[in-house]
Amino acid sequence: MTIKVVIDSSADLPARLVEELGITVVPLYVRFGDEVYRDRVDISEDEFYQRLLHDPVHPSTTQPTPQDFANVYQKLSKQADGIISIHISTKLSGTCSSALQAKEMVGKGCPIEVIDSQMATMGIGMTAIAAATMTMSGKSLPQVVEDVKQIVANTRLLGLLDTLKYLALGGRIGKAKALLGSVLNVKPVLTLKDGEVVPAGQVRTRDKGIDKLLEFVENATDIQDLSVIYNTTPDEAQSLAERIGSVYDKERIRFARLGPVLGVHCGPDILFVALREK
Secondary structure (H helix, E strand, C coil): CCEEEEEEHHHCCCHHHHHHHCCEEECCEEEECCEEEEECCCECHHHHHHHHHHCCCCCEEECCCHHHHHHHHHHHHCCCCEEEEEECCCCCCCHHHHHHHHHHHHCCCCCEEEEECCCCCHHHHHHHHHHHHHHHCCCCHHHHHHHHHHHHHCEEEEEECCCCHHHHHHCCCHHHHHHCCCCCCCEEEEEEECCEEEEEEEECCHHHHHHHHHHHHHCCCCEEEEEEEECCCHHHHHHHHHHHCCCCCHHHCEEEECCHHHHHHHCCCCEEEEEEEC
16 A cells, blocks of 8 residues: 655655655645745745845745645645645645645545645654654555554644744744843743644743753653754754764664745744653
């Protein structure tokens, strides 16, 4: 039985893994004024972050259209017995809605399961890795879906932002809005709870924020997978990974770069840890 895995570009899954695991990525869109780009197709991470820092126009994002998904599903259905489509939290984007509409458009020839990861970035990416690995082991679509739902429940994310400004501008701030009136120059620490952005604290210095990321890992139990996510500070990500190596096998740590879609809402100089517990 051949099962295909589909994700959207907000998963930030490195291209090497996408290719190795045969995963299909549907890009979201980034807009600067009247200019529209497909995430990581028409605009690279470097190009995006240069514009984010220097362009007076603040960018916005748009979910893939139902037709974008339908095109992918129709193509994959010719070579698959089933499709599992894993996407960014419905609290953050309408991407799942587009995927569900596409499922109806394509019809019932090939079973399609759309999963709300309740996550973002490598919280989605690691779930997709696990799903693709299961499909390679010969599991059926219902078995993969059941296991993926358990993985979703066991996946967690903690993020250090340099500022809340970009989340506020993008309208994805969620319950972290409570931090907006706090003291200037504090660094927000955020997490996702039931798919929604919620505050997990605030720190006076970046170093203290990085300490919180390390504590997050130290307090986790039976870690099955772990990713460090950065966008403009790769050296900082490597340094954090070295510290995480004291409690988790450093060779197993995944690195990913936050792409344009989430960069619109998080801004530069972010550092996240996503992990999955057993």
